[in-house]
Amino acid sequence: MNADPTVGVLALQGDVREHLAALAECDVIARPVRRREEIASVDGLVLPGGESTTMSKLVDTFGVRDLIAARIADGLPAYGSCAGMIMLARTVLDGRPDQRGFDGIDMVVRRNAFGRQVDSFEAPVDLAGVEGGPVRAVFIRAPWVESVGAGVEVLGRVAPGTATGGVDAAAADGAAASGRIVAIRQQRLLATSFHPELTGDLRVHRMFVEMVRAAA
Numbered sequence: 001m002n003a004d005p006t007v008g009v010l011a012l013q014g015d016v017r018e019h020l021a022a023l024a025e026c027d028v029i030a031r032p033v034r035r036r037e038e039i040a041s042v043d044g045l046v047l048p049g050g051e052s053t054t055m056s057k058l059v060d061t062f063g064v065r066d067l068i069a070a071r072i073a074d075g076l077p078a079y080g081s082c083a084g085m086i087m088l089a090r091t092v093l094d095g096r097p098d099q100r101g102f103d104g105i106d107m108v109v110r111r112n113a114f115g116r117q118v119d120s121f122e123a124p125v126d127l128a129g130v131e132g133g134p135v136r137a138v139f140i141r142a143p144w145v146e147s148v149g150a151g152v153e154v155l156g157r158v159a160p161g162t163a164t165g166g167v168d169a170a171a172a173d174g175a176a177a178s179g180r181i182v183a184i185r186q187q188r189l190l191a192t193s194f195h196p197e198l199t200g201d202l203r204v205h206r207m208f209v210e211m212v213r214a215a216a
């Protein structure tokens with residue numbers, strides 16, 4: 001592709017503005033999308049943080065669930081942060097019974113796993129494929145990835161014992177001991193439990209933009 005690709009940020013609910021600003025610095029055309037014709041024309045899609053139960057309802061209200069799921073199944077590059085990660089997961093634990101995502105990534109995600117709003121925290125996370133040291137990862141009522149299928153690459157974990165709340169406050173099983181998975185990639189799909197758009201560090205967005213360029 002010669003022209004800059006267009007990356008949409010799903011603008012139904014959640015933290016849209018910061019993603020648009022970060023993407024704009026990565027030499028793509030970044031725009032909020034919510035209508036079918038807008039979603040149909042993007043070269044990549046960001047599913048922002050927010051509240052996945054509400055987002056699940058709104059994709060139905062706006063009539064875009066089937067379109068987004070179909071585009072992802074067709075290989076549209078997509079990046080989900082926090083609630084967006086939950087929307088990309090095949091299986092969600094501790095979700096609302098009626099919440100549904102796009103079945104994009106072969107992984108099990110536990111919603112609110114690190115605890116409640118008061119348990120929000122920051123931690124350094126080393127990401128595979130990202131140079132320059134760990135990113136400063138911001139977790140806000142964040143999910144973690146409990147398990148992944150064979151085609152999913154684990155990009156990053158938090159150090160064991162980092163989070164004070166949530167399930168790990170009591171647990172000491174193997175997954176907790178090796179550090180919870182908070183960043184993964186499955187082919188053209190990328191997901192993080194944390195919010196890189198809040199830190200001014202563009203490395204995660206640049207990684208996604210490279211995936212969009214490679215797919216174009």
Ligand SMILES: NC(=O)CC[C@H](N)C(=O)O
Nearest residue numbers: 049050051052082083141
């Ligand atoms: N910051 C966030 O995106 C929080 C996610 C929220 N806990 C959810 O279940 O969707």
